[in-house]
Amino acid sequence: xxxxxxxxxxxxxxxLNSALRELGHSVTxxxxxxxxxxxxxxxxxxxxISDWMMPRMDGLELxxxxxxxxxxxxxxxxxxxxxxxxxxxxxxxxxxxxxxMSKPFERDRFFAQVRVAMRILGLNQSLCLANTxxxxxxxxxxxxxxxxxxxxxxxxxxxxxxxxxxxxxxxxFAQLLASKKGLTEKQEASVRQILESGRRLLTLIDHILGFSxxxxxxxxxxxxVAPRAEETKSLRxxxxx
Numbered sequence: 001x002x003x004x005x006x007x008x009x010x011x012x013x014x015x016l017n018s019a020l021r022e023l024g025h026s027v028t029x030x031x032x033x034x035x036x037x038x039x040x041x042x043x044x045x046x047x048x049i050s051d052w053m054m055p056r057m058d059g060l061e062l063x064x065x066x067x068x069x070x071x072x073x074x075x076x077x078x079x080x081x082x083x084x085x086x087x088x089x090x091x092x093x094x095x096x097x098x099x100x101m102s103k104p105f106e107r108d109r110f111f112a113q114v115r116v117a118m119r120i121l122g123l124n125q126s127l128c129l130a131n132t133x134x135x136x137x138x139x140x141x142x143x144x145x146x147x148x149x150x151x152x153x154x155x156x157x158x159x160x161x162x163x164x165x166x167x168x169x170x171x172x173f174a175q176l177l178a179s180k181k182g183l184t185e186k187q188e189a190s191v192r193q194i195l196e197s198g199r200r201l202l203t204l205i206d207h208i209l210g211f212s213x214x215x216x217x218x219x220x221x222x223x224x225v226a227p228r229a230e231e232t233k234s235l236r237x238x239x240x241x
Contacts, residue, residue, distance in 0.1 A: 001118070002026045002043060006036035006050040006062065007080065015105050016049060023114060033057025037065055046074060046121050047114070049101070052081040052092075060095050067096035074124055076117045160208050167205065171198040 003025050007013045017027045028043060030036035034056040040048065048066065050059035063077050079092055082103040089100065098120075099113055174194040177183070183191070 001047060002028055002045055003047045003049060004028050004030065004036060004040055004043070004045040006030040006033060006048070006054065006059065008032055008051065008054045012051065012080070012103075012105065015107075016110075019107060019110055020114070023111065025114075033059060033062045036062055040066060044075075047076050047078070047117055049078045050080065052079055060092060060097075063092075063096050072096075074121070074128070076121055078113060078117065156208055160205050163205050164202065167198055167202055171195060171202070174198060 003020055005013055005016050005020070005027050006029075007016065008031050013029050013031075017029065020027050028039050028045065030039050033050070033054045036048075036050060036054075037057060039045075040062075048062075050062055052059040054062075059079050059081075063079065066072050066075055066077065076098050077096060078099045078101055079097045080101045080103060081088070081092075092100070099117065101110060101113060171194075174191055178188070178191045178195065
């Protein structure tokens with residue numbers, strides 16, 4: 001990994017450079033905060049090790065600028081400081097600093113801090129990859145659901161049409177029967193039941209058709225009365241002379 005090291009002290013940069021190369025990393029050096037900022041904008045290093053006090057731009061301002069950039073959460077900032085005190089550390093953490101390294105330079109502790117940084121960066125990268133894969137899966141499932149809803153709507157629309165046509169025929173013939181003279185009282189009652197039941201079924205078909213064309217988030221349900229058992233029985237036993 002290429003690591004950005006920003007320090008105006010030549011000896012400090014040399015020690016950090018040597019230790020990082022021993023761990024197998026390459027190093028981009030900057031002698032002040034402004035040059036470090038320009039270097040980071042060009043290469044977007046994931047690990048930044050910066051001195052707090054530097055000319056032209058201090059380490060805290062460098063960290064603030066990095067954190068203001070998109071996807072800067074994938075970067076890890078270690079601040080080198082001789083400062084002590086709770087207020088200083090809180091100010092740095094609020095600016096986005098992840099870890100601190102005290103002067104003078106302690107080689108073994110520095111190795112441990114870099115390994116921790118590498119582990120955290122690796123976990124962040126794995127999480128980003130997992131999130132990307134999850135977003136892709138959600139998009140695929142959403143597309144599949146939309147296709148299924150479209151197929152459902154088309155089926156209900158066709159089914160409603162196929163049901164409406166014969167039902168209109170039944171009602172038409174029932175109206176002809178109702179206008180026929182010479183029907184007995186029982187036959188007239190049966191014809192009325194045919195018309196009433198047919199109209200109810202047409203209402204049900206209209207509801208099905210409306211459901212197929214509705215947005216799922218806007219659906220409301222209304223009770224539709226089905227033909228009563230006695231009406232069905234009378235329809236079956238209807239006999240007209």
